[in-house]
Amino acid sequence: MSSAIFLDQQRAKTLIAKHGSPLYVYDLNALENRAKELLRYCQSLSCTPRYAIKANPHRDIIKLFSRLDLHFDASSDYEADEAIAAGVHPAKISLSSQQPPRDMKKTLQSGIKFVATSFHQLGIVEQTGWKDNIAVRLNPGLGTGHNRRTTTGGITSSFGIWHEYIPEVLDWQSKSGININRVHIHIGSGGDSKIWRTAIRLSLELIQQLPSVEILNMGGGYKIARLEDEKSADIGRIIIIFGSEIKNFATRTGRKLRLEIEPGTWLVGNAGLLLSRIVDIVDTGKNGFNFIKLDSGMNDLLRPAMYGAQHEVKILNDSIKTADYVVVGHNCETGDIFTPAPGDPEAIKPRKLNRASIGDLVVVGGAGAYGASMRAVGYNSFPSAAEIFINGSR
Numbered sequence: 001m002s003s004a005i006f007l008d009q010q011r012a013k014t015l016i017a018k019h020g021s022p023l024y025v026y027d028l029n030a031l032e033n034r035a036k037e038l039l040r041y042c043q044s045l046s047c048t049p050r051y052a053i054k055a056n057p058h059r060d061i062i063k064l065f066s067r068l069d070l071h072f073d074a075s076s077d078y079e080a081d082e083a084i085a086a087g088v089h090p091a092k093i094s095l096s097s098q099q100p101p102r103d104m105k106k107t108l109q110s111g112i113k114f115v116a117t118s119f120h121q122l123g124i125v126e127q128t129g130w131k132d133n134i135a136v137r138l139n140p141g142l143g144t145g146h147n148r149r150t151t152t153g154g155i156t157s158s159f160g161i162w163h164e165y166i167p168e169v170l171d172w173q174s175k176s177g178i179n180i181n182r183v184h185i186h187i188g189s190g191g192d193s194k195i196w197r198t199a200i201r202l203s204l205e206l207i208q209q210l211p212s213v214e215i216l217n218m219g220g221g222y223k224i225a226r227l228e229d230e231k232s233a234d235i236g237r238i239i240i241i242f243g244s245e246i247k248n249f250a251t252r253t254g255r256k257l258r259l260e261i262e263p264g265t266w267l268v269g270n271a272g273l274l275l276s277r278i279v280d281i282v283d284t285g286k287n288g289f290n291f292i293k294l295d296s297g298m299n300d301l302l303r304p305a306m307y308g309a310q311h312e313v314k315i316l317n318d319s320i321k322t323a324d325y326v327v328v329g330h331n332c333e334t335g336d337i338f339t340p341a342p343g344d345p346e347a348i349k350p351r352k353l354n355r356a357s358i359g360d361l362v363v364v365g366g367a368g369a370y371g372a373s374m375r376a377v378g379y380n381s382f383p384s385a386a387e388i389f390i391n392g393s394r
């Protein structure tokens, strides 16, 4: 079994018999171990680790991470509400959203740490009369991602205030009298692991222009290996790099900054998988393809169809023969596909899998992040896969 596929055939059959198909299965031990690992790395540098709720807002995951003392990053005030309903204290939530919260004053008064992502949002803060600490999200002009759609920095990205507008931010700060104490940067998800030193140096250059800033939040985006030949980002090493650059900054400027990071995928991605059943097998002739159709699809896991994202797929049977298959979902949509070409949802790429039969169970690995939280709910009126937790062996 690879690290992303943590169920064998027998256990999968038992779970499906009990809960039905399709089914999201999360490994509680893996979630807990990952959170503890992150906390260990952060402790040595007094870095605040936040969980990016958007990756998977399941209440039991938020509760678990809250119990372990992670802080949280919310991408909408609705997500912040979810965390508060799960028992998280508002002061442990950082809110950075494309859309302003419904009630800015209430949000600020609750203790949530608000990150303004545009001048319009700064204006709404000013209207409330609030003067205390506010963060700004900056677009540093640098982006990375496992593809263009998960890249959130650079001129093609609408996230945050463009770095060249720092003089206008300073101007706004002196006119409004509001303290900007934190800068938030998130340049994208799953990109090049080597970019982090460049990213923090660039961020620190921007912070040098903002004298009131005391905290740097470097966002999330740390890659995980979803396939056997992929390599995960070494988050422990990345945190050490961040720490040493912050120390150099302190030596240069006399300013001691506090670090925050907020991974989503790294914490939950490989702790979840999607089980489903083969409902049909068709082919398109001798020059064509063999297609396996599942009782799940983009209404449960959208990443492959949306990004050309690569997930491990395994047929859970005892066949010793293999065949090349394209695995597709059950929605009436050509793009509803589990095995696209890497980074290209327009193209298919057959995978060598166990020779399959209708009724076999199929497992899709690495589905704990942006799976259940990002599904095309309601399409073709298919119900959503249930989500359950097990105690895996890891």
Ligand SMILES: Cc1ncc(COP(=O)(O)O)c(C=O)c1O
Residues within 6 Å of the ligand: 052, 054, 055, 073, 096, 152, 186, 188, 189, 190, 219, 220, 221, 222, 262, 263, 264, 265, 266, 369
């Ligand atoms: C602001 C912000 N922080 C953190 C994350 C988490 O990213 P990842 O799941 O790649 O770690 C995201 C994801 O898009 C984000 O937008």
